[in-house]
Amino acid sequence: IEIGGAESKNYSITYEKGIFDVQKRELTVTTKNVTRAYGENNPDFELIYDGFVNNEDENVLLMKPKASTVATPSSNVGIYSIEIANGVAENYYFNCKAGQLTIEKAYQTLSWNQDISEVKQYDQIELTAMASSGLEVTYSIEGNSTACSITQIGNRQYLDCNGEGDV
DSSP, X not given: OOOOOOOOSSOOOOOXXXXXXXXXXXXXXXXXXXXXXXXXXOOOOOEEEEOOOTTOOGGGOSBOOEEXXXXXXXXXXXXXXEEEEOOBOSSEEEEEEOEEEEEEOOOXXXXXXXXXXXXXXXXXXXXXXXXXXXXXXXXXXXSOTTTEEEEEETTEEEEEEOSSOOX
C-alpha cells in the first residue's frame, strides 16, 4: 500500500509502504448422512459447500474434494465415517466435516412354492426354496426323522423319503 501527498509546515513527512494481505477464505464442505442396506453398493456422496463469496460456486475450485468411506458392500452392519479430502482452490481453504454412512440389516424374502403333500416312500425330491438375498437356503426336519432325511449333493438339497410318517 503506497501513501503520499501530505504536507506540513512543522513536520517532515516520510512515507513507509504498508502491506495488505488477502487471506484465503474458509469453505466448509460437508456431506449428507446416508443409510443403505447390507450388501448394497455405497451411494454417491453429495458434497455441500458453505462459504463461497462473490457469487462463486464449486466451478472456481481447481480440484473438487472427494468423499469416500472404507465401507464396501460386504462391510458389516454399523456406522462408517464418510471422509472428505483433496480439494484445491486458489481463494479458499477447506474445512471438511465428515458425514456418516449407516449400514442396516438387509431384508430378504424366502419363497417356497413347492407342493410336497403327495410324497411317496422312496421318493427323492429336490427342494427349491429361494432367498431374495441369493443366500443358500438350508432345511431341517421336525417330527419323525426316520420317515425322511435331507441329503445335500453339491449345492442342491433333496428330501429323501425313507418310510411312512408326518414331518
